[in-house]
Amino acid sequence: MPREGMRTIFKSSPSPTKMTPPPSPLHLTFSESSMEDNIQSAELAITKWDSLPDNNDSFCTTASLFSDNNREEAKHYLSSIRGLQKAMQYLVSHRATSEKLVRAQTLMQVAMKRLQNEFYRILKSNRFYLDPEPSSTHSSSRPSDSAHRSNFSDFEEYESENESRNEIDSLPEAQQVSLASMEDLSAISEVMIKAGYAKECIRVYKIIRKSFVDEALYSLGVDRTLNLQKIQKMEWEVLEIKIKNWLHAVKTAVKTLFSRERVISDQVFSIAPAMGDYCFTEIIKEGALTLFEFPENVAKCKKTPEKMFRFLDLYEAVSNHWPDIESMFSSESTSAIRSNAINSLIKLGDAVRTMLTSFETAIQKDTSKSTVPGGGIHPLTRYVMNYLSFLADYSEVLSDVVADWPLTIPSPLPEPFFGSPDNEDSISSPVSVRLAWLILLMLCKLDGKAAKYKDVSLSYLFLANNLHYVVGKVRQSNLKILLGDEWVTKHELKVKQYASNYVKMGWSKVLVSLPENPTAEIPVDQVKDHFRKFNSAFEETYTKQISWVVPDPGLRNDIKISLARRIVPIYKEFYETYGGMHLRKEMWVESLVRYTPDDLGNYWSGLLNGNGSSGSVMSSSSHGGRSR
Structure with missing residues (x-):
């Protein structure tokens, strides 16, 4: 010495x-x-x-x-x-x-x-x-x-x-x-x-500072014994907890622990910068390699769409800290740490693309044949839209992942789903196009499921419900930013079209039971016939549709208003012209004219709630009968 x-x-x-x-x-x-x-x-x-x-x-x-x-x-x-x-x-x-x-x-x-x-x-x-x-x-x-x-x-x-x-x-x-x-x-x-x-x-210096760094990493949950084999054997719930701990650990390690060691080494050995760099490397290298090997090992595990968000969390964490990693570990002696971080990004990106492909395949291969009772929201709609709305929160990360991964589809995408190329709101980013494509795949599947309903009007109600749910999820999440206002507007119009078709087809028998001109003078026998047909059509339609459902209160109210505007004014005129004093002298008038215009509104108030039995119509005068 x-x-x-x-x-x-x-x-x-x-x-x-x-x-x-x-x-x-x-x-x-x-x-x-x-x-x-x-x-x-x-x-x-x-x-x-x-x-x-x-x-x-x-x-x-x-x-x-x-x-x-x-x-x-x-x-x-x-x-x-x-x-x-x-x-x-x-x-x-x-x-x-x-x-x-x-x-x-x-x-x-x-x-x-x-x-x-x-x-x-x-x-x-x-x-x-x-x-x-x-x-x-x-x-x-x-x-x-x-x-x-x-x-x-x-x-x-x-x-x-x-x-x-x-x-x-x-x-x-x-x-x-x-x-x-x-x-x-x-x-x-x-x-x-x-x-x-x-x-x-x-x-x-190395003895003291390395022991401190090692203890700090251990307290952060950085486990040096957690190798690839152990990770692959873990239950997902356990591994997910490890991932959450790692997300906290990497932030503290990069922003505080490693950063501080870098500056301390440089200051203590300011007389000899090369020695400071050597000490820093020797102190943190083992722990840093362990830290950045973890996301790479996780990326090698079994990949299912449900794991996507944790993989994106890992990718985002490494990506967000990359400027600090690149600056802090810029020397040749720390190149292995940089390589670990880069490899983690590459492997995680590959895993995310694999899971996106699996998610798309799962939509395409959905073979569920059972219909949703009452035309409500299909589980596929909820699953896909909840998934995509969460996915939209990672749009910046996804833009990196899919930047060089072009979407391959069998034919050009329909303009209503993707906007006009000349429009500023048209979908153009790779992330937006891919998410819009996944929604389109799901909507095509819903069209097929709607066809399974025996009643065409229920098919339209099903499509209105599900597309309204889709638009609502888009509006409430970052999907709106990615898909644009034009996409939302066009699909809202389509919801109204589906709802209108439901009203037209579902209540067509009720509409045709009334005369075209409700105030025109017609024989008493025809008046009686119109009332009989109206009663029968209304009771049949109402009884059938009382179990149908529109989960969204706003859409349900809009449909009821549309229904009332189509039927009530015509029935009210007919009722006021022939249902009052004109038939008063007939002894059977109470059983023939069963509903006042106000009664219709009372019945519709319980419609589309999916109650099944609430407000059921019977042909007795005691149920919904007119009282004078």
């Missing part, structure tokens, strides 16, 4: 065999005197602190040179070592065989042992509190050599400036201690490196 220090000193010294001009007597006398003073001054400082006893820890001493009480003495101690080094360099040049050189070398060894102990103590006692930027957010970018260079001479200048001193004094106590510790570590490392003891300094 001491030989190595000496080699560093001798390295820049002239060879003993090389002939050099003798110095002038005045210069020689002056230099010898100065060097002797330096050795004596160093000896006093070094032997004073060397005489203090050590405790059981080989690195720690009972009395600390670098404490608040010994601040001035610490500066003097380091200054003495610098003077001792100059004295040794002078002796090597002029008196290589001098006993004074051996004496100086011995003193240097003792001083380096003390500084090594002090370096260890400061690192260990402040391992949880070292903060190179106590009053600001950590930057993940590597600082320049000049920006964070903090040697002891800088510290002396800093102490002499009242304004800067006041800034330090205004900081909380913990931050003041942290800043002072950083100053001390930088000053010690500078002296040790210049004295040829870099190896000892680095060894102590």
